[in-house]
Amino acid sequence: MTTATDELIRNPKKFFIGGEWMDPSANSTFNIVSPTSEESFLVVAEAQEADMHRAIAAARDAFDNGPWPRMSHAERAGYLLQIAKRLEERNADFAQTWTSQIGIPVGLSSAMLGGMSYPFRYYAGLADSFEWVERHEAHFSAGSAMALIAHEPVGVVGAIVPWNAPGVLLSWKSAPALIAGCTMVLKNSPQTPGEGLLFAEICEEVGLPKGVVNVVTAEREVSELLVRDPRVDKITFTGSTAAGKKIASLCGERIARCTLELGGKSAGVILDDYDVELAAQSIASTAQIMCGQVCSSLTRIVVSRHRHDALVDALSAQFQGIKVGDPMDRSTQMGPLAMAQQRDRVEGYIEKGKAEGAKVATGGRRPSHLNRGFFIEPTVFAEVDNNMTIAREEIFGPVVSVIPVDNEAEAVRVANDTVFGLNATVFTNDADRALAVARELRSGTVGHNTWRTDMSVTFGGFKQSGIGREGGVEGLRPFLESKAIILNGTPTGY
Numbered sequence: 001m002t003t004a005t006d007e008l009i010r011n012p013k014k015f016f017i018g019g020e021w022m023d024p025s026a027n028s029t030f031n032i033v034s035p036t037s038e039e040s041f042l043v044v045a046e047a048q049e050a051d052m053h054r055a056i057a058a059a060r061d062a063f064d065n066g067p068w069p070r071m072s073h074a075e076r077a078g079y080l081l082q083i084a085k086r087l088e089e090r091n092a093d094f095a096q097t098w099t100s101q102i103g104i105p106v107g108l109s110s111a112m113l114g115g116m117s118y119p120f121r122y123y124a125g126l127a128d129s130f131e132w133v134e135r136h137e138a139h140f141s142a143g144s145a146m147a148l149i150a151h152e153p154v155g156v157v158g159a160i161v162p163w164n165a166p167g168v169l170l171s172w173k174s175a176p177a178l179i180a181g182c183t184m185v186l187k188n189s190p191q192t193p194g195e196g197l198l199f200a201e202i203c204e205e206v207g208l209p210k211g212v213v214n215v216v217t218a219e220r221e222v223s224e225l226l227v228r229d230p231r232v233d234k235i236t237f238t239g240s241t242a243a244g245k246k247i248a249s250l251c252g253e254r255i256a257r258c259t260l261e262l263g264g265k266s267a268g269v270i271l272d273d274y275d276v277e278l279a280a281q282s283i284a285s286t287a288q289i290m291c292g293q294v295c296s297s298l299t300r301i302v303v304s305r306h307r308h309d310a311l312v313d314a315l316s317a318q319f320q321g322i323k324v325g326d327p328m329d330r331s332t333q334m335g336p337l338a339m340a341q342q343r344d345r346v347e348g349y350i351e352k353g354k355a356e357g358a359k360v361a362t363g364g365r366r367p368s369h370l371n372r373g374f375f376i377e378p379t380v381f382a383e384v385d386n387n388m389t390i391a392r393e394e395i396f397g398p399v400v401s402v403i404p405v406d407n408e409a410e411a412v413r414v415a416n417d418t419v420f421g422l423n424a425t426v427f428t429n430d431a432d433r434a435l436a437v438a439r440e441l442r443s444g445t446v447g448h449n450t451w452r453t454d455m456s457v458t459f460g461g462f463k464q465s466g467i468g469r470e471g472g473v474e475g476l477r478p479f480l481e482s483k484a485i486i487l488n489g490t491p492t493g494y
Helices: 002-006 051-065 073-089 091-100 106-113 118-129 167-179 194-205 220-228 241-254 274-286 305-320 340-355 408-416 432-442
Strands: 016-017 020-022 029-033 040-045 133-136 146-153 156-160 184-187 213-217 234-238 257-263 264-268 297-305 361-364 379-382 398-406 423-427 445-448 482-487
Touching: 002 091, 016 051, 051 073, 051 156, 051 184, 051 213, 051 220, 051 274, 073 091, 073 118, 073 167, 073 194, 073 398, 091 167, 091 194, 106 167, 118 167, 156 167, 156 220, 167 184, 184 194, 184 220, 213 423, 213 445, 220 241, 234 241, 241 257, 241 423, 241 432, 264 274, 264 408, 274 305, 274 423, 297 305, 297 408, 297 423, 305 361, 305 379, 305 398, 340 361, 340 398, 398 408, 408 432, 432 445
Parallel strands: 156 184, 156 234, 184 213, 234 257, 264 297, 264 423, 297 398, 379 398, 423 445
Antiparallel strands: 016 020, 016 213, 029 040, 133 146, 146 482, 361 379
């Protein structure tokens, strides 16, 4: 089936390498299937070893010999602002592509992708405000008058984006890398390559110097070449914890820098002073986002035992009210899961939950009114023990587990009893209590009374949820190396 998405992407069967659209080295392709219709709508080129090597070589040459790292930060900021403008102008194209690929409702995709330009404008603004060269006193160097710490680009960056939110995440990876002066190989997910190809078109349109951004789509074996290659100085990866462990081990073999944003099993801790109906409304309104395929989604809801049943009833009522259907219909609140294998995965976890003794309060099946597409009902499990599989492993679907506890201390212990530490929320009417509990939670982000993440501040995880941070000033630093320069005299301007 042909859709308008074919018309949006100009070069689906080519790679953007060295500032040009290049033919692939082989005829291998990826067939992108609509999660709503289960029909093919886009075919893109699959990178082979030769293609990846070409992309890395182009990025390396652009860093070692090209103008980009040698420009002023203000000059680079000019390009970032042009990219931001084009992203805003093509918002509808990115939104339609995202909806076509993973089934996120089109109204939500347009709103969320409206933020794609923000990282480029934000990091462009740091060209003048960030202290790229700091002056310090050198206390232990004989005869020296002063010292400088220069923050310089880390080099060639391999950016690996996930299938669930490629447009948003490629922006938060690309913008800080580019303002720092790095060059890049952007590796698209085979399931959702569209946004990366659209981004490559924008890089070409704004005249980004050749080789600064290179875009390919590859499976894991070829993607691993990007991680292993000594010409690549840093890897920034968002994806599963299992894949992140592999990447970390490969980077460790050659002491390559890496930033890893990985999985989560985030807890919503409902304190006794907070209304369960309000909590249920908040949890339901965010659990439906991207059909629960969000690493930071609140999937473990921790509540006092005497309020467990009331919360389960409230959550069930809210989940039953979520309109599941065609993501191109603007009245739809939740679309399908992204792929057949993802629905199989979610259904497998639902069966494990039942087998281990948890109770399905609502959902747990394919919607009866939808006879095609990878749909699943929003699901609430009751009477969940934190040792059950559904409370330990990341499901990546619209499934929440309600876990009863005896008191606040146990609630904090259960929330922390996980290998992950990406996100959490404290539900309470008392801001002081919220802060006190938040400080006890081993989590990269803690929200108050609703699911919150804000990459304009910073984002990342504790424990097996990752290494490093993205977003904000903290998200710039991983793309920089700090160089100490100790001088006998004071240079002009310092």
